[in-house]
Amino acid sequence: MYRLIRYFRRNRIKSFVILILIVVYYFCLPKKLFKDPTATVITSNSNELLGALIADDGQWRFPESDSIPEKFKTCILQFEDEYFYKHPGFNPISIFKALKENLSSGSVKRGGSTITQQVIRLSRKGQSRTYIEKLKEIILATRLELRLSKDDIFKLYASHAPFGGNVVGIDAASWRYFNRSASNLSWAESATLAVLPNAPSLIYPGKNQKRLLDKRNRLLKKLLENGTIDELTYDLSIAESLPQKPYQLPQIAPHLLQKVAKAHKGERIKTTINIALQEQVNNIVKQHYNLLKQNEIYNISVLVLDVNTREVLTYIGNSPTDKAHQKSVDIIDKPRSTGSILKPFLYASMLDAGDLLPNTLVADIPTQFGSYQPENFNKAYDGAVHANEALSRSLNVPAVRMLQDFGLDRFYHYLKQLQLKDLKHNANHYGLSLVLGGAESNLWDLCKSYAAMASTLNHFNDNSSQYFTNEFVQPIYNSESSADFGALNKEKTVFDAASIYLTFESMKQVNRPESDESWEFYDSSQEIAWKTGTSFGFRDAWAIGTTKEYVVGVWVGNADGEGRPGLVGVQTAAPILFDVFDVLPKSDWFVQPYDEMLEVSICKKSGFRASPICDDKELRYIQASGQKTVPCPFHQLVHLDTSEHFQVNSSCEAVSNINNKPWFVLPPLQAYYFKNKNPFYKELPPYRTDCLEASGIRMEFIYPNQQSTIFLPKDFDGNTNDLVLKVAHSKPELELYWYIDNQFIGSTKVIHDMAVLPKEGHHIITIVDELGNELKHKITISE
Structure with a gap:
């Protein structure tokens, strides 16, 4: 070392040059x-x-x-x-x-x-x-x-x-x-x-x-x-030949490639995509596209998620269409009208809040809220229908009435917790149509939400009845990432496990497409909680389903928003959904979360908690919050004579001869439609003629609705057709007296239909029964 120092001192210039050369050599190569x-x-x-x-x-x-x-x-x-x-x-x-x-x-x-x-x-x-x-x-x-x-x-x-x-x-x-x-x-x-x-x-x-x-x-x-x-x-x-022309590179997930390129341009990304499943679903989409394009329906998107890892297993942003029909548009993250696909969230919200039990009867009758008049897809009414059946049949009127009862703001608050990014306006902007497609969402967010609900239920059962704090985590497509579900605690994230389980149980009962309608009879079939949706004007068809392991989401329509007849969720999107589930491994059904449930006595006819006078009861598990719901309001104790053909009271019969019997009674308008679908429904017996009747008489308009505007069509001869007024009365045998603008026009008995031809303008219809009970209705006539 000493000699080296002496050398540098004696040869400073040479040493300096060597040092410079070493530095230049060290830095000569770019990093x-x-x-x-x-x-x-x-x-x-x-x-x-x-x-x-x-x-x-x-x-x-x-x-x-x-x-x-x-x-x-x-x-x-x-x-x-x-x-x-x-x-x-x-x-x-x-x-x-x-x-x-x-x-x-x-x-x-x-x-x-x-x-x-x-x-x-x-x-x-x-x-x-x-x-x-x-x-x-x-x-x-x-x-x-x-x-x-x-x-x-x-x-x-x-x-x-x-x-x-x-x-x-x-x-x-x-x-x-x-x-x-x-x-x-x-x-x-x-x-x-x-x-x-x-x-x-x-x-x-x-x-x-x-x-x-x-x-x-x-x-x-x-x-x-x-x-x-x-x-x-x-x-x-x-002996092998040489290549003769370049091949096109694989394009197995082109829209996912576009998505990755936005955040990782120029990188090699190992995704979570299962290539075998992706190719199978690509073929399924191609087959359905070839059929649907004959009806000028050109676009399809499919997303498959692993519930437990939240990994994207299949990503199909669009069908193999052409440039004229937006082939390159990735529809998975594009906002589209939701149709009925949000109904399970309303059902789960009401269960979670304790405002509903799974089998509770809800009204399915002609309904109008201001100028908004929802209708069922089949234009018919059941009068009253169990809530889980209303969900599985996707009935619009019960859904809107349930939303009205639950509260628009309360439901909107639940939806915001699901982190649906396309829900950008306040609750009043959407109104009651929010649950029928008045809002927009995208396949990515909806599948994420269904996967989060399934995962919440799985985690609750796997972790000693605890919840993760971050269940609604975004799905992942980069294999280097992993879903962070947060920490475990006793507090639910959005919905409690019991409400989710009961919602999935209802969704499992949805009628499958014709090709799969007998699924229960095949050992290879699996239980799937699923829901379809169809937007107004037949522009969007949805189908989303979940099992314990997988979520599959399907959207079908035209990227430019053109509606087509037959573009209905159950006809176009659902067959694709079940074809995809057929190529997925079979999953077991969800485990019932008993720790979040109570076994209570339920009235079989009404679905409410059984009151002391309910005559047909059964024990059922309900969500814990459901114990605050009211007892059955539809059963009343009726006083009958010894023949049980007439109602009586102390004014006409000795108390010792009166039979007290529970009776299932619906409000008049509900009963009017309910008895047409339920032939075993028994209306209240009439009072015996010698008895003084008790109060409680009720009547309701069947048609038209309050404050409605009615257009009277003309026949081929140019004559204006009559308007047929209809009323339901709790005692149809009573005579009703009809008035328009205080002018008497006639009376009816038993069948309360009245044909009238009012002039154009505003009118008040008044009905008075023979006991003096009165009903008024405002309508507007337009020609």
Whole structure:
């Protein structure tokens, strides 16, 4: 050390120059050799290519690979640089031979460059091939050898070597010329690619085929002679033909590729996509597209999620349509009218809040809220229907009445907790139509919400009746990510487990499409909680279903918003849904969350908690919050005579002869429609003629609705048709007296229908029964 210091002191100038040279040498190599743009590449969860977007400079240049196939590596080393793992970055013997041959010929015949030197030359684009440049390459190559390992240098070469045309790197070349990954290439294919960087122009289809074939076969002969391959492999290899034209790269998930490119442009992303499932669902979508396009329905999107990991297993943003029908539009994250797809959230919200029991009877009668008059899809009414049946049959009127009773703001608050990003306006903007498609959402958010509900139920049963704080986490498509469900605690996230389970039980009863309507009779069938939706004007058809393991979401329609007859969820989207579930592994049904449930006595007829006078009861499990619901309001104690044909009271019968019997009684308007669908419904017996009737007489308009505007059509002769007024009375045998604007127009008995022909304008209809009970209604007549 002392001698070294003395040397520096005696030779300061020389030492300074040496130091400068060392510093220059150290910094002569750029930190990043290659700054070329790369293609965006996505692979499946098993590292199989799903698709790629060409680099910004128009080159098929994949991001640098982490590994190089051994066959290709062996071929390159044998063809380009046998002593790659022994030299310091340049090979003096090769350089001497090349220099001697070039000088003797008077032109450049041989390069003598090592793979390391070729990496340097590739990084220094556009430099002329002079002896000065060659010296620079040698210096930079030795510096590169000090920075990187041999394997890393080889990866740089394999990733940036030219392979003809606009193809750069072994990964892109193997797909463009052989339509498979580099790791699956044969010896002949690997040898073909190994000789190309030396003369990339040889690959042009239809040109230089003999030269390329000779170079490939010479390399294969060398591999045979050094024992790398055996005689049989050699014979089979030289018999293989050369590539004749470039292949199109796979486009198995093109819309996911677009989505990835927005956030990870120029990167290679390993996704969560199951390639086998993706291809199966692609085929399902193609088959249905070929049928639907005959009805001018051109667009389909499908999303499949793993409930437990929240991984995206299948991502189909659009059908294989054409540019004229927005083929490139990814519909999965686009806002569309929801139709009835939000109804399960209303049902779950009411269960969670304790405002409803699963079988509670809800009204299904003509209904009008101001100018808004909802209608069922079939234009008919049931009078009263169990809430779970209203959900499974997707009845609109009960849903709107339930929303009115529950409260628009309360339901809106639940929806906001689901983090539906397209729900951008306040509750009053949507009004009661919110549950029927008045709002917009997208397939991504809806599938996320259904998956979160299923996951909440699974986690509750798997973690000692606890909830995760972040159940409504976003789905993931990058395999390097994982869903963070948060911490466990006793508090629910949005819905409690019991409300979710009861909602899924109701959704399981939805009538399946005709092709799958007998699913219960097949052992291979599985239980699925699912729901369809159809937007106003037949513009959007939805179907979303969940099992314990998977969520499948389907949207069908036209991306430009054009409606089509027959574009109905159960007819177009549901068949796709069940075809997808058929190719998924079969799942068990959800485990019932008993810790969040209570067993109570339920009135079988009304679905409410049984009151003391309910005559037909059963024990059922309900959500814990449901215990605050009111007892059955539809059963009343009726006083009958000994024949039980007439009602009596103490005014006409001795108390000892009166039979007290529970009776199921619906309000008049509900009863009017209910008895048409339920022939066993028994109306209250009339009072015996010698009895003084008790109060409680009720009557309601069947048609028209309050404050409604009515257009009276004309017949073929130009005459205006009559308006038929209809009323339901709790005692239809009573005579009713009808008035329009205080002018008597007639009376009815038993069947209370009255045909009138009022003038255009505003009118007040008044009805008085023979006991003096009065009913008024305002209508407007327009011609």
